[in-house]
Amino acid sequence: MKSSIIIFFVFLSIGTIAQVTFESNGIPVDSLNTYYGQNYLTLDPVSRRIAFTQDRSGLSDSFIEEQNIDGQEIILFTDWLDTPGMVSPIGFSDQWIYFNKVTLELGVYKGEVYRTESANMKPQRVDVPFLKNKSSVQSGCISKDGKYMILSMESNNTYGVEDLYVVKRKADGSWDSPKNLGYSLNTEFQEVTPFLAEDNRTLFFATNGRGGEGSFDIFYSVRQDNSWRNWSAPINLGDRVNTTGAETSFGYLDGDQWAYYVSSQDSDGYGDIMRVKFQEEIEEDTTQLEEVFISQDEDMPEMPSSILLKVVDSKSGEVLPAEMIVGDVKRMEVNGLFKIDSLTGEEAELKSLGYLPSVITLDEQLMIGENIIELASVAKGSVITLDHVLFHRGTSSMIEGSEKELNLVVEVMNDNPKIKILLKGHTDNTGDPVKNIQLSEARVKSVKEYIINQGISPYRVSGKGFGGNQPIASNESEETRKLNRRVEFEVVED
Template identity: 70%
Template sequence: MKSSIITFIMCLSLASVAQVAFEGKGETVDSINTSNGQNYLVLSPHDRSIAFTEERGGAPNSTELYTSQQQTIGGESRSILIFSDWLGEKGMLSPIGFTSDGLYYSQVTFDKGMFYGKVKYITDGKDKDVEIPFLKNKSPIQSGCLSKDGQYMILSLEANNSYGVEDLYIVKKKVDGSWDRAKNLGFQLNTEFQEVTPFLAEDNRTLFFATNGRGGQGGFDLFYTVRQDESWRNWSEPVNLGTQINTTGAETSFAYIDGEEWAYYVSSQDSDGYGDIMRIKFKEEIEEDTTEVVESVLVKEDVKIETPISIVLRVVDAKSGEKLPAEMIFGDSKRIGPNGLFEIDSLTGDEVELKSPGYLPTVIMLDEQLQPGENMIKLSSVAKGSIITLDHVLFHRGTAEMVEGSEKELNLVVEVLNDNPNIKILLKGHTDNTGDPVKNVQLSDARVKTVKAYILSQGINAFRVTGKGYGGNEPIASNETEESRKLNRRVEFEVVDD
């Protein structure tokens, strides 16, 4: 098809790279830290304010959003704003970022078994909700940052299209001053684990964040990455900030102001312990981009409009690669694919379920992780003897408490048990080989009991589900590195009867 259009072409390289370096080790900011935990720190680029959340036990006893005080840090007077995290009520407030005359913050509440996250804005003593279309956070925590120019907000939350638990999302301000919907920053950054406490540097390209999904020194490590284009989904490989900052504990909430000597962050030597605010001497250099920028305008002419390349999902057996008859379920709709093929005409960011008789279903997102052309969707057989690892059933460190969102994959197990009433399964819990072997067996057994209890709570008969914890006795990978040890920490199920 031909059409007359005016075309504007711009070739702009984003090849420059941030170089991050530190001097010495981090030091505690003793004038701020208390016996309560400090978390979710943000700095104001407009004045010398610091805001953070402080953990508090019990229920909220005040309608006050935050307390304010003056502190002298390194000889400089700063305004300190302290928000409250009421652990007893599973509710929290956390600052997102400052404007020249106000402050954005997150609020998470818990009601009738569900968490609800929103963004709010306070200015001149007036507090109002920030309208972000379709914003939904199912996690008990929510953190974020605001760009210095106020045009971008990056949020850490768990939505229906998250890759695991908390993911990073971009929210852009539109020309009319309203906010657009939150969009996932993509699989190059987000993992099946947690990505939290983002910080966007003043170049609006260099992004710092904390994650427990990329190995490192401890529970959470701090990383940085550089945005490569305007899609906000193409990022450089995240770089660990190194042992000058990251420890065997958990490090989060890295932030700094351009031109200032110190960067700030939150550190805990125990991932289940309290956080302290730290600072470290910091230097960031942006390499100059010498790539020529070419702009040209083509006059009105007839051009051929190419038909977009379609995206095809091919459902196959995970072991043999053979095509499977399948169905695709999205919302209340269903499509049948006798030969396992489904053509996708738009990437909506929505979730769809793909299933085939005798196989464990899977859920995928219709987003940019799908490539033009054919995409293989592998399903695992639930025939007798099959062993399937539940990659997205996660637990809080050192406990048998499931991470919020693990129910997604367990619901698929429940679904396959309902669809195949003769199937019986053995749940198997595993750890790596670090720590006390006896305690590892006890922990893996406790986690199996948690998973079993959830499956039974969904109406599955108890005689169909048994379980056992194996500790570190059945590794599937080396225990020499954190990356391979991570593979050994797993819950799986074996089909013992079909």
């Protein structure tokens, strides 16, 4: 191989300090609140306008209005409650206001991003490659400098339901594809209504996956590097903001002493706009880009230029003969290695006889070089956790999308007709132990019924709820407690 020069870009950062303190409890902004529900609040850092969604009943062709209330300029997005889908503002950049729009088409939700200059102009769709949202809701924000959008949506590679994604603006003004912000922020539950501070590092968001005062609490976290996947441990904003209700849509304007958010606590509708006095100390983004030139000589290995999927046993790491299915196209590789020629955004199923299949998305989350795909064996005695089979808090009602992983269980049982499984339901140890066992048994029953309804014989599926009696992690913190809330299946006969 000929000698060449490789340029590495190294990011150097001093680090960002973020401290947020509140001087009082939140109070309602009476001039903005109505008996309709107010949601998805965002602020204009230039003209200091405010935009939010208002939930109403009825049908109308108009969904964006401009109003002036007590001297405050308002951009109002009307979300008709009896119409499938929703709209929500993302934020302001240059002369544009960006917003989300979710529609229901042939039984499938479709999330998109639009922008418009005013309520009187026809919106333009913003091209975000590989944007795919399976949820009926979509929220987001845009950075003050217009370089980043943070979107909350349920895509193919979420950790649970709605996750947070970053979308970066390219030098030519177009947008890159969404990248998941990683497990440091995202949980198996919902992360919604992000707000990125002026440092482009400090991120506020609401979640129901980290415990707290109520259903949704507002947290903040600081980005640790330029991967957008390494974040500090999220910090709860505390009881001056968060209540036993649901708090979302936190945001503020530079130099203002007030922060705004939405709360369902004691609201007239589904949510009221609140404000709270606060102080923040956030350093500027001091990240610098340094070019490092390294000479590549004849002895250096050639850098990989292809995307490869390598299918292995999750325990031994042994390469497996495998099949990849994309749409109607099937490929078989005895060495378990698949070369990906193009990132189409389609789903690919990887399977090997005697293993639980895995589904991934062929998008830019995949790295150049080898991407390891681990498959779990379904040999007798194997215990497999169903990470994406999730339930609404305190109920046996499965969250939409859980059936995706259960369908893989059904598939592996059809492919291996002698397999019998024992479903195991687990909770953490908080609350009444008896009720925890009852809840875990109810959840197992829901899962069992789903599998049987897909044509699997009931004689092949049994189940038991264990409550909090079999933890796999500490119950001392919410971060580890959530690992104990799980559904597993054990192969009892193969």
